[in-house]
Amino acid sequence: MTALLEIRGARRRFATPEGGHIAALDGVDLDVGGNEFVTLLGPSGCGKTTLLRAISGFEQLDGGSVRLDGADLGALPPFRRPLNTVFQSYALFGHMTVARNVGYALEVRGVDRATYEREVGQALEKVGLSGMGARKPSQLSGGQRQRVALARAIVAKPRLLLLDEPLSALDRNLRQQMQLELKDLQHRLGIAFVFVTHDQEEALTMSDRVVLMRAGRIEQQGSPRDIYRRPRSRFVAEFIGETNLFSITVERIEGGLAVGRTAQGLALWLPAAGLRPGQSAVAALRPADFTLEDGDIAGQVSRSVYLGSDLHLFVRPNAGGPEIRVTARDRAGAPEVGTPVSLGYDPAAAHVLEEA
Ligand SMILES: Nc1ncnc2c1ncn2[C@@H]1O[C@H](COP(=O)(O)OP(=O)(O)OP(=O)(O)O)[C@@H](O)[C@H]1O
Ligand SMILES: [Mg+2]
Structure with a gap:
């Protein structure tokens, strides 16, 4: 398998207020296939968000490289990268309709009206929100808002979608429903997802591959079954179930x-x-x-x-x-x-x- 995303030797240090340093990323190598659902799992502070932000370009690395389809992303600003991010706080524009929220990226690019209407319609359909385009975000449930954020992230057809704890604001039942929907959506879109969670059950349910991080490093990665049945270390055995x-x-x-x-x-x-x-x-x-x-x-x-x-x-x-x-x-x-x-x-x- 040739990887869509290739991360090599990723390092990022932050200065602490106490005058020391913390290695948020301490030499991370990771490959993600073109149609793979990969989950970054690990305790709070282990570097999951930092890794995601390094992929999206919101964070610069101190060392190492991020490549997509073989091309180094290092010099590309976030908006030029063929990927998109869904955040935990959906960050929808409250004064815009659902349709405009979803189509905003297309609007900024200046696509023609017919393309705009078609793409927005398709994105809303993919997340099960057809017919809701005229509403405002405040007229939707939490799960529906989450779907708007998803539609907005996929409307420009990214190769890779990054998701940082997108379900953590939802209650348990809705979260479980959305887990299955997301997995299904990823399958239908045929693109790669890198999904962040600190919920091990969520990771096992959704992923093709689970990457367990600890203190800026990858502790173990493998299929959900593999990582559950064959933990390398005490840390993995205790973190996963x-x-x-x-x-x-x-x-x-x-x-x-x-x-x-x-x-x-x-x-x-x-x-x-x-x-x-x-x-x-x-x-x-x-x-x-x-x-x-x-x-x-x-x-x-x-x-x-x-x-x-x-x-x-x-x-x-x-x-x-x-x-x-x-x-x-x-x-x-x-x-x-x-x-x-x-x-x-x-x-x-x-x-x-x-x-x-
Ligand atoms: N801008 C920053 N300045 C200083 N330290 C930072 C900064 N961003 C992250 N860190 C530190 O880097 C480490 C990794 O943070 P990161 O946000 O990647 O963790 P995380 O795995 O996403 O945690 P969580 O599950 O709590 O979201 C933490 O110790 C954090 O305090
Ligand atoms: Mg985080």
Whole structure:
């Protein structure tokens, strides 16, 4: 795959009021394909917005390069770049109609009336707002305003759309609906999206590829499944969904499996690949990986959290050590607090972190 967007060695430092420096971008390499939905995910302050602004040209890099279709964007001002940005605050013009908000970029370019009408009509149709062109933004719901901002961003047919937490102002139901709509829109437009969020669920739902950032660097990138099932580090495992981490020492290797033991004496079976006796490692098991019966981790349910169709159980192992989080279906016979359980799991589901 040749990349549409190629970022190499991107660096950006900011002076802090305390007299020091912070590396908002500390050497970022990133490729984005022409029809790819890539999400930048990471905690507050990790550099997501700075990276997006460097792509759009609102921020200059101290080092490195941004290329689109092989051409260096460094010298191009934001408005000359074949891309567009959707911000969290939709920044619509309140005194203009929806149609004029959407068509503003075309108006500035001086396109003829027929083209203008056609393109605005098509953009509104793509976001499901046909017939709303004459309204003012104040006469729309939050979700509809978000769609106007989207229509405005796609009207000039960019190659790449940058979206900085565009859904974070919406309530949960609307946000989930818009997540699916956005993904669908990206598919129909056939252009690349670089989407920023700090919501891991949102990232997993929408993306072809998730790029997890930490302190100005890319910590790990991969498909949602890959990054969820095969986190490299403790940071990734804990940032992406809930997980149980076990610090173990490998005791022995037996028929393709390793037996590890925690400091409390809890034995765990793991895929043996790359492990040798005596080694320290961290193993990750997701709450849904466990069954509550017929396993060899004996314990007792210590807490139960109701989540709707699922229950989240905390199980205190008899051997000691931290509680193990387990997902269970909420149905008759689901164990209550105090019930003894014996947790089982498929050793193949256990994942050993690359970075202990
Ligand atoms: N103009 C600026 N001047 C000084 N420091 C800045 C500036 N812009 C960003 N920073 C700092 O750079 C770091 C990265 O900021 P950035 O806005 O990229 O984070 P983010 O990942 O988008 O965070 P959030 O999820 O909170 O939006 C932060 O420590 C921030 O304080
Ligand atoms: Mg930000």
